[in-house]
Amino acid sequence: xxxxxxxxxxxxxxxxxxxxxxxxxxxxxxxxxxxxxxxxxxxxxxxxxxxxxxxxxxxxxxxxxxxxxxxxxxxxxxxxxxxxxxxxxxxxxxxxxxxxxxxxxxxxxxxxxxxxxxxxxxxxxxxxxxxxxxxxxxxxxxxxxxxxxxxxxxxxxxxxxxxxxxxxxxxxxxxxxxxxxxxxxxxxxxxxxxxxxxxxxxxxxxxxxxxxxxxxxxxxxxxxxxxxxxxxxxxxxxxxxxxxxxxxxxxxxxxxxxxxxxxxxxxxxxxxxxxxxxxxxxxxxxxxxxxxxxxxxxxxxxxxxxxxxxxxxxxxxxxxxxxxxxxxxxxxxxxxxxxxxxxxxxxxxxxxxxxxxxxxxxxxxxxxxxxxxxxxxxx
Numbered sequence: 001x002x003x004x005x006x007x008x009x010x011x012x013x014x015x016x017x018x019x020x021x022x023x024x025x026x027x028x029x030x031x032x033x034x035x036x037x038x039x040x041x042x043x044x045x046x047x048x049x050x051x052x053x054x055x056x057x058x059x060x061x062x063x064x065x066x067x068x069x070x071x072x073x074x075x076x077x078x079x080x081x082x083x084x085x086x087x088x089x090x091x092x093x094x095x096x097x098x099x100x101x102x103x104x105x106x107x108x109x110x111x112x113x114x115x116x117x118x119x120x121x122x123x124x125x126x127x128x129x130x131x132x133x134x135x136x137x138x139x140x141x142x143x144x145x146x147x148x149x150x151x152x153x154x155x156x157x158x159x160x161x162x163x164x165x166x167x168x169x170x171x172x173x174x175x176x177x178x179x180x181x182x183x184x185x186x187x188x189x190x191x192x193x194x195x196x197x198x199x200x201x202x203x204x205x206x207x208x209x210x211x212x213x214x215x216x217x218x219x220x221x222x223x224x225x226x227x228x229x230x231x232x233x234x235x236x237x238x239x240x241x242x243x244x245x246x247x248x249x250x251x252x253x254x255x256x257x258x259x260x261x262x263x264x265x266x267x268x269x270x271x272x273x274x275x276x277x278x279x280x281x282x283x284x285x286x287x288x289x290x291x292x293x294x295x296x297x298x299x300x301x302x303x304x305x306x307x308x309x310x311x312x313x314x315x316x317x318x319x320x321x322x323x324x325x326x327x328x329x330x331x332x333x334x335x336x337x338x339x340x341x342x343x344x345x346x347x348x349x350x351x352x353x354x355x356x357x358x359x360x361x362x363x364x365x366x367x368x369x370x371x372x373x374x375x376x377x378x379x
Contacts, residue, residue, distance in 0.1 A: 003342050003351045005305040006185050010346035015245065022237040032233045034213065041236040042196070044243055049170045049178065051198035053205035056231030057212050060159040060181020063195035064092035064129070066229060067155050067177045070207045073098050073126055080120055081129040081157075082112045083313040084331045088181075089131055089157050090314045094323075101125070102315050104330040108273045110286070110338075111138035113330070117146050127153035132161035134309070135187065135253075135283035136274065137171045144174065155179065159195075162187040163250045165279035172198050182239055187253070187283050188246050190235040252345035253282040256352055260285055260341065263356040268368040270337075284309055288337040295362055296339055302358040307340045 012019060026037055038056050046054035057063050073079060075097040081089055083102045093100045101120050106113045110133040117128060128147050130138040140156075147154040154175030158164070162180060164171040172178025180186075182194035199205055210216055215226030257272070257280070264271040270288035274280040286309065289295060296306050313331045314320050342355055 001350065001354045002303040003305060003347075003354055005307055005340070005342050006344045007346055008184055008189075011344070012191075014346060015241065018241050019238060022241045023234055026234045026237045029233075034230055035233045037233040037236040037240065038231050041231075041240045041243070044240055045180075045196055046198055048243060048246075049173050049198050051170075051173050051178065052200045053202065054196050054198045055205055055208040055212065056236060057195045057197065057208075057229045058231060059193040059229075060179060060183060060195040061088035061092065062212075062227070062229040063159075063179035063181065063197045064089060064155070064157060065095050066208055066211050066227070067179050067197050068092055068096045068098070068127065068129075069211060070204050071127065071153050071155075071176070073153075076124060077126040078122060078124040079127045079129055080117055080125060082131055082133075082331070083315040083326075083328055084110060084310065084334060085131045085133065085157065085314065086159070086310065087314055087317065087319075088159075089129065090320065093129070094320075098126070099124075100314075100320075100324060102324065102326050102328060102331075104328045105133075105334065106139075107330050107334055109136050109138070109275060109278075110134060110334060111136060112143070114139050114142040114146070117143065121146075121150055121152075125150065125152060127155055129155045129157055131157040131159075132164055132171045134272070134286055135161050135164055135281040136272070137161060137164050137166040137278050139275070139277065140166050140169075140174045147175070159183075160186070160283040161281065162283075163246050163279075164281045167277050173200075176201065177204065182235070187250060187281055188239065188242055191238055192232070192235055194231050194235045194239065196231070249345040250281045252347075253285075253343060254280070256343060256345075256347055257282045257285055259352050260356070263360070267359075267363060269359075269363065282343055284340045285343040286338050286340050288334065289339070289368070290337055291366060291368065292337050292339045294366065295359075298362040298366075299358055302361075304355055304358050305342060308338060309340050311335055 042054040077098040156175045156178040158172035159181035161171040177199045182190040212229040215222045215224040
């Protein structure tokens with residue numbers, strides 16, 4: 001049995017008629033840029049996240065970039081973030097001509113280590129950008145205390161954390177702004193690119209509305225330099241439809257994660273940790289082992305698709321390694337050991353069991369675990 005890492009066809013077929021109706025409605029309206037569908041989705045998403053405002057943009061990358069731009073982050077400023085993330089987090093900083101300052105991660109959650117932030121603050125520091133990695137929120141209380149103490153902006157990279165919670169608060173709703181990506185494989189994904197920024201600050205929201213549309217305050221009146229970064233009407237209609245299913249799909253992810261957790265108990269592999277303060281939504285289910293490459297290779301032989309998110313930390317990428325040389329031992333170790341197992345809400349019981357059985361055979365043959373445990377997972 002082949003087990004795909006993700007399966008977006010199943011997602012579509014599960015709500016095919018609703019998606020088709022939403023697209024057809026948008027086509028019938030004939031208004032494809034900044035119309036009612038975008039307004040409706042922004043309103044629905046802000047209510048879901050429990051933020052006052054939401055501004056749709058064309059990608060998660062631009063959500064991060066425009067969030068920093070709206071705060072006046074500029075040349076010579078420093079923004080504290082992590083190196084273990086998708087490169088767009090750091091790219092948003094450098095596109096604003098600011099300097100990324102990397103902090104090591106908590107190896108258990110793979111999120112920023114809040115205890116190491118304060119030592120990186122300088123007179124040039126303007127903002128902190130924690131990443132809610134893999135669907136697990138960063139430890140926001142101490143981060144917010146630091147940002148308040150030093151008068152720093154706090155922007156949450158929630159691009160992998162749709163529906164995740166920190167102490168009952170929605171990820172993305174805690175800082176000055178929260179940024180989300182709607183890349184198709186996200187927990188809430190479009191059928192193309194898309195993103196959104198949420199905030200409780202009306203002035204920032206208005207500035208973001210202008211920034212995404214050439215700096216316009218009204219048609220043909222441009223108050224400042226802006227960009228073409230608009231969420232499409234059709235994508236907004238699709239996202240509004242799928243938002244109704246997000247909680248259900250996240251619970252399916254959590255159920256599959258629990259099955260993996262039971263299997264991995266005593267396996268010799270390190271399973272993901274869900275802190276007491278967190279509701280993990282398992283955008284990715286990431287295990288760790290020093291023999292990661294061997295395990296991945298053997299699973300592929302058994303038609304089990306896996307991925308590595310992300311094998312090379314940003315500070316060691318050619319594009320960045322000479323910009324801000326730094327040693328991050330926790331980050332570097334994690335990146336050598338992580339492996340993402342198949343995870344999506346439409347996995348069937350047989351597929352979950354096939355992943356576990358195949359993984360069991362691999363780790364037993366490699367001497368990682370003696371004996372075998374047969375999983376019994378039913379959906």
